[in-house]
Amino acid sequence: MDLSLSDEQKQLQEQAERFVRDKYAFDARRKIAATDRGWLPENWAQFAELGWLGMSLSEEDGGYGGGPIETMIVMEQFGKGLVLEPFLPTVVLGGGMIARAGTAAQKEALLAPMIEGKKQFALAWLERQSRYNLADVSLKATKEGAGWSLSGQKGVVYNAASADQIIVLARTAGSARESKGLTLFIVDGKAKGLSRRDYPTQDSLRASELTFDKVSVGADAVLGKVDEGFGVVEDGVDRAIVALCAEATGCMDAINAATLEYIKTRKQFGVPIGKFQVLQHRMVDCFTNAQEARSMTLMASLKIDDKDPVVRAKAASGAKVQIGKSGKFCGQSAVQMHGGMGVTDELSVSHYFKRLTMIDLMFGNQQHHLTRYSNLAMAA
Amino acid sequence: MDLAFTPEEQKFADDVRTFVRANLPADVRDKVKNGKHLGRDDYMRWQQALGKKGWLVYTWPKKHGGPGFTPAERYIFENICAEEYAPGIIPFGTKMVGPVIYTFGSEEQKAKYLPAIRESTVWWCQGYSEPGSGSDLASLRTKADKEGDHYIVNGSKTWNTMGHWADWIFCLVRTDSKSKPQEGISFLLIDMKTPGITVKPIIMADGGHEVNEVFFDNVSVPAANLVGKENEGWTCAKFLLANERLGIAAVPQSKRGVEALKDIARIEQDNGRPLIENQSFAEKIADLEIQVTALEYTELRVLSAMAHGGQPGPEVSGLKIRGSEIQQRITELTMEAVGEYSAPYLPGLLWQGTNEAPVGPEYAHLAAPRYFNTRKTTIYGGSNEIQKGIISKMVLGL
Numbered sequence: 001m002d003l004s005l006s007d008e009q010k011q012l013q014e015q016a017e018r019f020v021r022d023k024y025a026f027d028a029r030r031k032i033a034a035t036d037r038g039w040l041p042e043n044w045a046q047f048a049e050l051g052w053l054g055m056s057l058s059e060e061d062g063g064y065g066g067g068p069i070e071t072m073i074v075m076e077q078f079g080k081g082l083v084l085e086p087f088l089p090t091v092v093l094g095g096g097m098i099a100r101a102g103t104a105a106q107k108e109a110l111l112a113p114m115i116e117g118k119k120q121f122a123l124a125w126l127e128r129q130s131r132y133n134l135a136d137v138s139l140k141a142t143k144e145g146a147g148w149s150l151s152g153q154k155g156v157v158y159n160a161a162s163a164d165q166i167i168v169l170a171r172t173a174g175s176a177r178e179s180k181g182l183t184l185f186i187v188d189g190k191a192k193g194l195s196r197r198d199y200p201t202q203d204s205l206r207a208s209e210l211t212f213d214k215v216s217v218g219a220d221a222v223l224g225k226v227d228e229g230f231g232v233v234e235d236g237v238d239r240a241i242v243a244l245c246a247e248a249t250g251c252m253d254a255i256n257a258a259t260l261e262y263i264k265t266r267k268q269f270g271v272p273i274g275k276f277q278v279l280q281h282r283m284v285d286c287f288t289n290a291q292e293a294r295s296m297t298l299m300a301s302l303k304i305d306d307k308d309p310v311v312r313a314k315a316a317s318g319a320k321v322q323i324g325k326s327g328k329f330c331g332q333s334a335v336q337m338h339g340g341m342g343v344t345d346e347l348s349v350s351h352y353f354k355r356l357t358m359i360d361l362m363f364g365n366q367q368h369h370l371t372r373y374s375n376l377a378m379a380a
Numbered sequence: 381m382d383l384a385f386t387p388e389e390q391k392f393a394d395d396v397r398t399f400v401r402a403n404l405p406a407d408v409r410d411k412v413k414n415g416k417h418l419g420r421d422d423y424m425r426w427q428q429a430l431g432k433k434g435w436l437v438y439t440w441p442k443k444h445g446g447p448g449f450t451p452a453e454r455y456i457f458e459n460i461c462a463e464e465y466a467p468g469i470i471p472f473g474t475k476m477v478g479p480v481i482y483t484f485g486s487e488e489q490k491a492k493y494l495p496a497i498r499e500s501t502v503w504w505c506q507g508y509s510e511p512g513s514g515s516d517l518a519s520l521r522t523k524a525d526k527e528g529d530h531y532i533v534n535g536s537k538t539w540n541t542m543g544h545w546a547d548w549i550f551c552l553v554r555t556d557s558k559s560k561p562q563e564g565i566s567f568l569l570i571d572m573k574t575p576g577i578t579v580k581p582i583i584m585a586d587g588g589h590e591v592n593e594v595f596f597d598n599v600s601v602p603a604a605n606l607v608g609k610e611n612e613g614w615t616c617a618k619f620l621l622a623n624e625r626l627g628i629a630a631v632p633q634s635k636r637g638v639e640a641l642k643d644i645a646r647i648e649q650d651n652g653r654p655l656i657e658n659q660s661f662a663e664k665i666a667d668l669e670i671q672v673t674a675l676e677y678t679e680l681r682v683l684s685a686m687a688h689g690g691q692p693g694p695e696v697s698g699l700k701i702r703g704s705e706i707q708q709r710i711t712e713l714t715m716e717a718v719g720e721y722s723a724p725y726l727p728g729l730l731w732q733g734t735n736e737a738p739v740g741p742e743y744a745h746l747a748a749p750r751y752f753n754t755r756k757t758t759i760y761g762g763s764n765e766i767q768k769g770i771i772s773k774m775v776l777g778l
Contacts, residue, residue: 001382001452001680002684004684004687274776274778280769283772283776284771288698288702292675295673298681299677318673321666370667373669375662378662
């Protein structure tokens with residue numbers, strides 16, 4: 001048993017720290033968020049150059065043989081800087097799912113360019129009625145000659161506007177909310193019949209509502225097996241959750257550091273407000289919450305490759321519960337302790353708060369994952 | 381980074397389990413398993429078995445007669461002992477005064493006291509808190525006046541755990557009342573048989589006797605029993621508290637507690653179904669289990685840092701706070717699971733282990749006393765408010 005980082009992992013951590021320090025000062029981030037894309041191609045090119053886009057893929061898939069710990073290291077630093085580049089949808093979700101479920105031809109066509117920084121992905125699973133049920137899918141794919149025709153709606157698809165390919169979860173059989181009968185399709189971002197409504201999100205990312213109107217794809221667009229896409233997407237989302245937990249840990253470290261600095265300098269009643277015990281204890285609780293978040297993220301990163309799917313799912317849900325709880329506590333406390341300044345756009349604190357809030361909602365909030373964890377524990 | 385045990389660690393784990401199964405007296409194991417109270421002899425039999433093996437002082441380095449376990453071995457040892465229902469090791473000798481003596485004591489003191497701690501032939505207790513000095517420990521007033529080669533001790537100590545079973549007590553005493561509170565304190569070892577010492581029980585809310593008030597009336601203590609220098613006892617006191625922090629999270633015990641809670645929730649009925657199938661109760665257990673996991677991985681991160689030569693980082697300070705809160709939550713949910721059958725108070729069964737028939741299942745009568753008693757965990761060892769004060773000052777720099 002050894003929970004320390006290897007020398008290579010420490011180097012990766014330093015690299016990612018340096019990137020955030022050099023490229024993601026708060027004002028620089030504001031400028032990136034205001035660009036058309038909402039992220040910078042030159043940063044993406046740098047990720048490719050540093051090897052981050054392929055670091056967690058196996059060498060057979062053209063990657064560098066890392067895994068969830070490498071993803072954790074980088075995502076944590078991304079959280080500290082509130083990095084906007086679409087690493088999660090492209091590399092963790094898209095790249096990961098293609099690597100695990102894709103054919104040799106799909107891997108060749110998509111993974112190599114992704115690693116080089118030339119392709120981006122998005123995952124379209126959510127629909128208006130889905131809430132957090134990955135199986136609540138009504139977008140239909142019907143047989144059309146050798147291929148398929150997709151019709152229906154998808155919502156809040158992160159990075160859809162920049163994605164070269166969109167991985168779409170569609171119903172090919174079965175009734176509403178049935179996990180059997182779901183199929184994943186790799187659809188070209190510019191496919192005929194696919195229209196988008198693009199918008200920014202609360203936390204300065206980009207997402208879209210998608211309408212599929214008889215979008216035709218070939219048989220080779222199926223990712224994994226027909227009618228058996230649920231397992232792939234569930235596993236992919238669990239892995240994305242673990243990466244997201246690492247990002248949240250970085251956010252919490254940053255927001256706690258900002259708050260600590262603020263209560264040491266802001267004076268009221270003639271003293272720094274950090275001299276007041278009621279704020280000291282709240283600050284300690286923030287600190288403890290962030291430690292617990294870090295511990296659960298590490299646990300989940302270590303277990304997400306376990307061979308037992310129940311262990312993997314429990315690890316992801318357990319960590320997501322903690323992140324939801326700790327993120328809310330640190331975020332709300334940071335805003336409260338900053339006073340009026342905490343609710344302004346000017347300081348970074350509100351931006352971390354917004355990101356932490358959206359992270360809780362993404363892929364199932366604290367309550368959803370508590371129920372899931374509880375059900376998994378009962379079944380075990 | 382790897383969660384799995386190395387082959388050596390796996391072998392060690394097997395050795396520990398084999399040892400515990402062969403050496404833990406069956407009646408003691410049953411008492412622990414069924415949540416019954418243990419007597420002095422129950423603890424001593426187990427501790428002496430560990431002492432013979434050299435594992436009682438499992439946190440000590442080799443040069444002081446400990447086994448020199450790696451952090452991973454410590455973790456394995458603690459977990460397996462808990463899984464096998466071994467009683468907790470009484471910390472006053474092994475984790476408190478022992479390390480103080482081998483760090484600050486003279487060669488004579490080491491030779492005199494350490495073997496008996498390693499072998500558990502002497503029972504130690506602690507004399508820290510006083511009726512007027514709780515969270516503000518440095519305000520203590522029990523005084524020790526030097527007369528020739530003796531100290532004359534007068535005053536009283538309170539919240540003295542298991543002192544009625546103890547052979548010796550280590551005390552913080554005031555040897556100088558003129559300087560700053562922290563600077564006039566000394567660390568003194570006192571034989572409990574010395575004339576002038578009176579031990580008076582304090583009965584707790586659960587009806588039990590585990591703590592005492594200890595009175596000192598002109599108690600004559602050889603000056604040779606002073607550990608470290610006169611008026612520098614606060615250094616020993618702080619060292620002891622810091623040393624105590626690891627392990628205070630009680631993760632293995634809490635893991636065992638959650639399993640016991642689940643067992644009860646499988647037996648208890650709710651609308652004709654096992655309580656554990658009630659969604660809202662099941663989620664409370666799930667939430668508790670996640671809290672325990674977070675605590676366990678925080679402790680593992682600390683141990684891992686120590687294995688690589690680091691010192692316990694700031695994260696260690698939160699372990700006591702969260703560990704104690706979790707211990708309380710377990711007892712709270714257990715009582716909730718038992719429901720109204722928590723009400724019957726059966727002191728004979730609870731304290732003397734008599735044959736009095738339980739009302740309802742045997743575990744029921746323990747639930748409420750446990751809940752009442754466990755409120756102590758956020759108060760003792762420095763209340764959680766004091767702990768937050770320490771973190772705020774030492775870690776956050778506020």
